[in-house]
Amino acid sequence: MPGSDFLLLRPEDAPAKGLTGWLAVGLRSAIAAGRLVPGSRLPATRLLAAELAVSRGVVVQAYQRLVDEGLAEARTGSGTVVTGRGVEQAARPAGDRRRTLDELRLPLSTPDGVDLDLSPGVPDLSAFPRSAWLRAERAVLDRVTAADLGYGDPGGAPRLRAEVVAWLARTRGVRCEADDVVVTAGVAQGLALLAHVLRGRGTEAVAVEDPGSRGAGDQLAFWGMRQAAVPVDEHGMRITELAATGVCAAVLTPAHQFPTGVVLSPERRRELLGWADAGGLVIEDDYDAEHRYDRAPVAAFQGSAPDRVAYLGSVSKSLAPAMRMGWLIAPRGMQAELLAAKHASDLGNPALPQLVLAELLASGDHERHLRAVRTRQRSRRDALLAGLRAHLPEARVAGVAAGLHVLVLLPGTADDVLLAGRIAAAGVLVQPLTWHRRRPGPPGLVIGYAAHPPDRLAEAARRIGRALSPPGGP
Known part of the structure; x- marks a missing residue:
């Protein structure tokens, strides 16, 4: 697809800082809205950089974020191509998301839509070791x-x-x-x-x-x-x-x-x-x-x-x-x-x-894959923790040393199901601790971090903090 009209972005609207995030958001929106369909080839990085008056490095990094999120893939000889799997994730709720929203008695359509699914237990699917799997599959079929x-x-x-x-x-x-x-x-x-x-x-x-x-x-x-x-x-x-x-x-x-x-x-x-x-x-x-x-x-x-x-x-x-x-x-x-x-x-x-x-x-390919994934997941966990400390300082975060999720323990006796509903209305899906309880207990939120890059997790923490701020707060 030549040119950048599909993005609906104007160079004069570009922020002074955070250009990569600005462009990544525009690309995600184009995919979710159907302006980029499965199989669409993204513009050459030099062309898009020139049209938006940004450096080529900004475009390269934004494209890589799409690849990391499973919304696109880099193909030899074809450039960066939108994937159907990613479009499905961006355009409609995942199966677990629909079930969870039903359990929370939340509407399936929130004001801004749920675009950040932080359900626990979902790994980084974009990190699947395709090349290693293909090599192993060929070796198996040979013998x-x-x-x-x-x-x-x-x-x-x-x-x-x-x-x-x-x-x-x-x-x-x-x-x-x-x-x-x-x-x-x-x-x-x-x-x-x-x-x-x-x-x-x-x-x-x-x-x-x-x-x-x-x-x-x-x-x-x-x-x-x-x-x-x-x-x-x-x-x-x-x-x-x-x-x-x-x-x-x-x-x-x-x-x-x-x-x-x-x-x-x-x-x-x-x-x-x-x-x-x-x-x-x-x-x-x-x-x-x-x-x-x-x-x-x-x-x-x-x-x-x-x-x-x-x-x-x-x-x-x-x-x-x-x-x-x-x-x-x-x-x-x-x-x-x-x-x-x-x-x-x-x-x-x-x-x-x-x-x-x-x-x-x-x-040893499995072990090498896990080492790479651990490094990536640790950076994602750290981004979420930093965001929660900044935007939800009164909460206590537990279970951070391992796994793919954290538990956010909230002060007071608020209904965490209702709090999860308010967060979902801000476009972020988390699970209330009550959902996993058999008996009453202190409120909390179970938040997964494996499926999103650090910038999206920082944005999720910001939205969570705003959703849980008292009326009239910041």
Whole structure:
């Protein structure tokens, strides 16, 4: 597309500072409004720079922001091209956004529209290692056999199971063998398989953290599991109260509790180990173990009691949720039943993606990808924290050392659902802490930061601060 008319920007309106942000906003608006359609080629950087009377570096940086956000991609020989995937994200709410707005009883159309989705748990999808995946896929296809393409082991491709064992032993301290691994369609299927087996054994109730993952709770409820809420404090789940429930299975996020971000303390880990040794089953959701910034990662609880822990993990936060690939490592006494349930549900995960992931793990490309992503995510977290300190100084921010989200604890007793509604009306989607509670508690906001670059997170913090300012405030 020649020229810059589609931007509706005038050189005389350019700000004295922040030219890159000004241009990036104009480009995003053109995509959202449909003036740039999928496949549109953006003007050459020199041409656009000349027409807008800015430096070429400003245009290059603005284009890179679109690429980082998944709104465009740089193609050899074609320049920078708008992607259909990005347009869909800009032009209509994502599935989780629509669901969340419904849950909050917010209108689907706010005055300015929700253009900053800070829902927790969404990784940086634009960072997916396409080149590394393509190399691994070619390597796999060069040597895949006819037998590899048949009905395989419902527990997963042997090569992937072996690579997962080595990866988890090195990075998470997990103790298992390849035959202990069941490759699943993400943590959700792992929970479903465990619920099926537990109910078959007569267990119909499970303890869960409060506050805790609403998504995990919804999964368990769908599969018929009653849930006993156990409070979480600054040391993690209160194990004495877990024991008082009388249930024999509990779902925990001990390395980085969702949504508070606390780590299960050493004393609580010892108490949990005692509870498990007395006959309890710990279901450990290690949901974002790959993302650690300010401290060494805490080892998975599974390494302390392999025969009493069902360990769940996935690539949803390290690669992309759409991969639908994860793993379940359960006590050996449950494995036959879990494999039978897995076989009955889908005969096993697709073989080729499993082999490609195994190649990524074996080659070191997965680790290199994670190192790059950690650096990017840390800068995004820091931008959000700086913005919150500037625009919401009275709040306390928790859970910052790891993960893809923070918890903002608010003073007073305000209704955080209503506060989240006010923030959504300012174009920013966050989740109220109440959404993840079983019992009443102090107000808070759960805010994800992985899916947006630093300048957008700074803008989100500014809008949050203004939305929560008292009437007549700044």
